[in-house]
Amino acid sequence: MKSKNNIHTLAHQYVVNDPLHQLFDAVNAISVQGYDEQRRVIYWNKGSEVLYGYTNVEATGKKLEDLIIPSDLREAVVAGHGNWINNGIEIPAAELTLRDKNNNDVSVFSSHVMFINQYGIKQMY
Numbered sequence: 001m002k003s004k005n006n007i008h009t010l011a012h013q014y015v016v017n018d019p020l021h022q023l024f025d026a027v028n029a030i031s032v033q034g035y036d037e038q039r040r041v042i043y044w045n046k047g048s049e050v051l052y053g054y055t056n057v058e059a060t061g062k063k064l065e066d067l068i069i070p071s072d073l074r075e076a077v078v079a080g081h082g083n084w085i086n087n088g089i090e091i092p093a094a095e096l097t098l099r100d101k102n103n104n105d106v107s108v109f110s111s112h113v114m115f116i117n118q119y120g121i122k123q124m125y
Helices: 002-011 019-026 046-052 074-087
Strands: 033-035 041-044 094-099 105-110 114-116 122-124
Touching: 046 105, 074 122
Parallel strands: none
Antiparallel strands: 033 041, 033 122, 094 105, 114 122
């Protein structure tokens, strides 16, 4: 029983029903994703569904690089995320060509922000 409660607690460490997520949910013209420290999707709004073709259910729990990052950018994305998580080096905003569910190019302007949630866990949006 104890391990079941621990799993339940861990699963809810990323569930946040706050005004920020409510705002992102209401704006489907802007694609917003949230990732945990291992780059797993913890938040995927309607704008992301429209832009990339993955539903929230399909994307949640998957790694960023397995969904929308082209193979030639994966190493740099993983390194950049790690540098921010471990060393506080922010990822600069930039124009990128990512990939959708059907492997088509998607041109985006990507900007990031890091939050530390109420459990002390870093989350990137």
